[in-house]
Amino acid sequence: MKMIQLITGKVSQIPKVGKLTAIKYSLASIIVLLTACSAATINIEGTFPAPLVQKLPLTVGVYYDEAFINHSFIEINDNTGDDQYIINSGASQLELFNTMLPAVFEQVVQLDSLESPSGMSDIDAVFVPAIEEFQVGLPQKTRLNVYEIWVKYNMRLAQSNGDYIADWVMTAYGKSPEETFQSVDAGVNDAANVALRDLAASFTLGFSNIPEINEWLRSQNIMQE
Amino acid sequence: MGKTISRDSKMKQLTLFNPGTFPVTAFVLPFLLFLCSCTTTEIDEFRQSSTSINNADETIVILGRRQNNNYETEQSFVGCVADVVSRGDNSITVVDEQEFLDAMFPFFEPRTAPMRTGHLEQLMSMDVAAERLDEFGIEYIVWLDGITERSEQSGSISCTIGPGGGGCFGFGTWQDDSNFEAEIWHLDSQSSVGSISTDANGQSYMPAVVIPIPLIARVEANACNGLGNQLKQFINGT
Numbered sequence: 001m002k003m004i005q006l007i008t009g010k011v012s013q014i015p016k017v018g019k020l021t022a023i024k025y026s027l028a029s030i031i032v033l034l035t036a037c038s039a040a041t042i043n044i045e046g047t048f049p050a051p052l053v054q055k056l057p058l059t060v061g062v063y064y065d066e067a068f069i070n071h072s073f074i075e076i077n078d079n080t081g082d083d084q085y086i087i088n089s090g091a092s093q094l095e096l097f098n099t100m101l102p103a104v105f106e107q108v109v110q111l112d113s114l115e116s117p118s119g120m121s122d123i124d125a126v127f128v129p130a131i132e133e134f135q136v137g138l139p140q141k142t143r144l145n146v147y148e149i150w151v152k153y154n155m156r157l158a159q160s161n162g163d164y165i166a167d168w169v170m171t172a173y174g175k176s177p178e179e180t181f182q183s184v185d186a187g188v189n190d191a192a193n194v195a196l197r198d199l200a201a202s203f204t205l206g207f208s209n210i211p212e213i214n215e216w217l218r219s220q221n222i223m224q225e
Numbered sequence: 226m227g228k229t230i231s232r233d234s235k236m237k238q239l240t241l242f243n244p245g246t247f248p249v250t251a252f253v254l255p256f257l258l259f260l261c262s263c264t265t266t267e268i269d270e271f272r273q274s275s276t277s278i279n280n281a282d283e284t285i286v287i288l289g290r291r292q293n294n295n296y297e298t299e300q301s302f303v304g305c306v307a308d309v310v311s312r313g314d315n316s317i318t319v320v321d322e323q324e325f326l327d328a329m330f331p332f333f334e335p336r337t338a339p340m341r342t343g344h345l346e347q348l349m350s351m352d353v354a355a356e357r358l359d360e361f362g363i364e365y366i367v368w369l370d371g372i373t374e375r376s377e378q379s380g381s382i383s384c385t386i387g388p389g390g391g392g393c394f395g396f397g398t399w400q401d402d403s404n405f406e407a408e409i410w411h412l413d414s415q416s417s418v419g420s421i422s423t424d425a426n427g428q429s430y431m432p433a434v435v436i437p438i439p440l441i442a443r444v445e446a447n448a449c450n451g452l453g454n455q456l457k458q459f460i461n462g463t
Binding site for chain 2: 048049050051052053054144145146175177194197198200201202204205
């Protein structure tokens, strides 16, 4: 009955409680509309196990630049062209590298800068990771029942005096099946964690096999012929 | 007056589930459909070698294959099979999948996991990996690979809501088909000792008279129970 009254324009006959309810609904609708317009922020979170490998007897300095520490990817809504999701992965990238590198190298030192690194004389090599590309596959867009994350990294290794050792590209891929009542946040987070584990797996097992690094390790008598 | 009668009849529809007014048909229809919504499960076993396990200090681990592009074996299904194997008569100690993956990281990730028994030899040649496997007391590694697919969906259910209440009316049906295969590797001999495959399918129904009544065929649960029990017998050598 109340609905009919509203439609027919007899607003004056609506009791006070009805007016309040209408205001509440209007406010709720405005909030929902405003929320729908803004991009959702997804902060990737996760913990990673330390790789089970024999450490290389090296002291490595690692430098994370601002772009790496605060890495953020914006997924655009194809229909409207607006930002749809902001995916912040910097913190978990840092968490991964800070877990992985001490398991691969005897000692790891985090450097504040590449310009004036302190205590560089004790360092065998300087490692600088960078994210070149970051892609997200959402089920609503790909029509697949999985969330997907693909990341392309550029890794650089140099000697403490700045001489080049190696510069190579690594890719990481992770997917997570779409589940009933699962939020997009959870799906993207799961896929990102699989991708980060994938990177750690291939980095850990493949580091010594990169030709330039292999050659350098042999020259340092760290690896046998 | 006409309006009043109409409102009364609507009220009756919305209170169908009061004990006194619940029609017999609302019981009979779901019951008949429940009888129909059963699951057929077929299990095949292929044994290559004899097997046994000492439950006092030997364990197994059940791992899902996640290399396929189109699907990946659900962690929940792997957990379900592990539960079945580790419960009841002749139960076997099963190492938790995630705990094993973390402890063995990075050797059993989708990109690095051994795909053939020949790869086990390479893995066991690494002291750190062999020692960790020994710590767990792993005797058998079981690889689970498969998926549950939904097909033959038909029917429709429409729901309405109004000032006086709401309700649904209609009928939906679909078929679920679970296909899983377990391959069992013996760690000491670094060989495959056999495989078990399960194929379960069943039709589910969803009649809706005011409220939807899901009559779900427990296809994946039956596949899990069937596969888990068969796996337990297989490894125990019974």
